[in-house]
Amino acid sequence: MGHLLVVGSYNATLTVFSHELPLRGQTVLGDRLDIGPGGKGNNQAIAARRLGADVTFAVKIGRDYFGTEARELLAREELPGGAVLEGRLGTGVALIMVDDEGDNIISVAPGANSELTMNDVLGLSASIDEATHVLCQLECTTQLFRDVARWARGRGLTVVLNPAPAAPLDDESYDLVDILTPNETELYALSGAEIAPSSEVSEEVIVAAARLLLDRGVREMVVTLGARGALHVHTDGFSRFEPYQVRAVDTTGAGDAFNGGLLAGLVAGLPMDSAIDLGMRAGAFCVTRAGVIDGLATREELDREIPAHLTRRA
Numbered sequence: 001m002g003h004l005l006v007v008g009s010y011n012a013t014l015t016v017f018s019h020e021l022p023l024r025g026q027t028v029l030g031d032r033l034d035i036g037p038g039g040k041g042n043n044q045a046i047a048a049r050r051l052g053a054d055v056t057f058a059v060k061i062g063r064d065y066f067g068t069e070a071r072e073l074l075a076r077e078e079l080p081g082g083a084v085l086e087g088r089l090g091t092g093v094a095l096i097m098v099d100d101e102g103d104n105i106i107s108v109a110p111g112a113n114s115e116l117t118m119n120d121v122l123g124l125s126a127s128i129d130e131a132t133h134v135l136c137q138l139e140c141t142t143q144l145f146r147d148v149a150r151w152a153r154g155r156g157l158t159v160v161l162n163p164a165p166a167a168p169l170d171d172e173s174y175d176l177v178d179i180l181t182p183n184e185t186e187l188y189a190l191s192g193a194e195i196a197p198s199s200e201v202s203e204e205v206i207v208a209a210a211r212l213l214l215d216r217g218v219r220e221m222v223v224t225l226g227a228r229g230a231l232h233v234h235t236d237g238f239s240r241f242e243p244y245q246v247r248a249v250d251t252t253g254a255g256d257a258f259n260g261g262l263l264a265g266l267v268a269g270l271p272m273d274s275a276i277d278l279g280m281r282a283g284a285f286c287v288t289r290a291g292v293i294d295g296l297a298t299r300e301e302l303d304r305e306i307p308a309h310l311t312r313r314a
Helices: 040-050 065-076 111-115 118-122 142-154 171-175 184-191 203-214 254-267 272-286 299-305
Strands: 004-007 011-018 030-038 055-061 084-086 092-098 104-109 133-136 158-161 220-224 230-234 237-241
Touching: 004 040, 004 142, 004 254, 011 065, 030 040, 030 065, 040 055, 040 065, 040 254, 055 065, 055 111, 055 118, 065 084, 092 111, 118 142, 133 142, 133 254, 142 158, 142 171, 158 254, 184 203, 184 220, 203 220, 203 230, 203 237, 220 254, 220 272, 230 272, 237 272, 254 272, 272 299
Parallel strands: 004 055, 004 133, 011 092, 055 084, 133 158
Antiparallel strands: 011 030, 092 104, 220 230, 230 237
16 A cells, blocks of 8 residues: 655635626626535545545645635645645635536635645655655646745656646646546647547547657546546556546536546556446536535545446557
8 A cells, every 4th residue: 555645735615606607707606605615635535535645745725714714624634734835925815716517617726735745745844754745736836836846856756737727837747647648629739730629539539649748758647538537548558437427417527536546546556447336436426416525425425326337448
């Protein structure tokens, strides 16, 4: 059994559920407001922890009401409190809108997330000495990712990057990534492919875009495609993982649930196929619940509600 180090963000989330998403300059009336915890690092750390992984979550929050809520949540989730640091800025905040189809739009004010540095992470030596895998996102700075990835590579850790939100990366950054986990929109943004995400886009086109990043140094990629499943792309070819059929209520956090499940599987020593399948089950479970934290399953919940079928097409 390995140990997962998640270096990333915590955001308080304010979610408005409405019949439709607004167009530019448009105001729409919502049905209800949900206020709760979020942030990609937070969601992914909790997702992996609930699925049985040993997790350390390195994060920086503000000295405010949302920061107090963050500490209480992470303590309940049995994530080490010593890795939760205080910044000068306020706790990060995410504003989310969700429509009747479960689709969403999101805007984030990073706050204290932007203050997290490699020196902060190194100061957690007692908590990170046993790490075998490190998972980062891009809600903190890209410089933090590069610093963490260089440190992890020097220690022989597996480096996983969920490139969300998509941001420009140089070739050195890609060369530090063992596993890249973009969604379709992020893949096209990073690869420079001028393609709009759509159910009409062929898997050959998606794989071609992924190979542009493999050529820049990434070892392998898992591209999540929402209701269309996922593609595992590597130097020897690719595999298509069929989706689990569920009724989506809220797609917010599905990618985070997937990444948490993927890393929980890898840390437990599962082969990549099985780890991807665990991630897909976690993502499918998540979209059946309103709100992210309530959608992060335990292993018992997954086994009961979404039994594994591990179907894929090479």
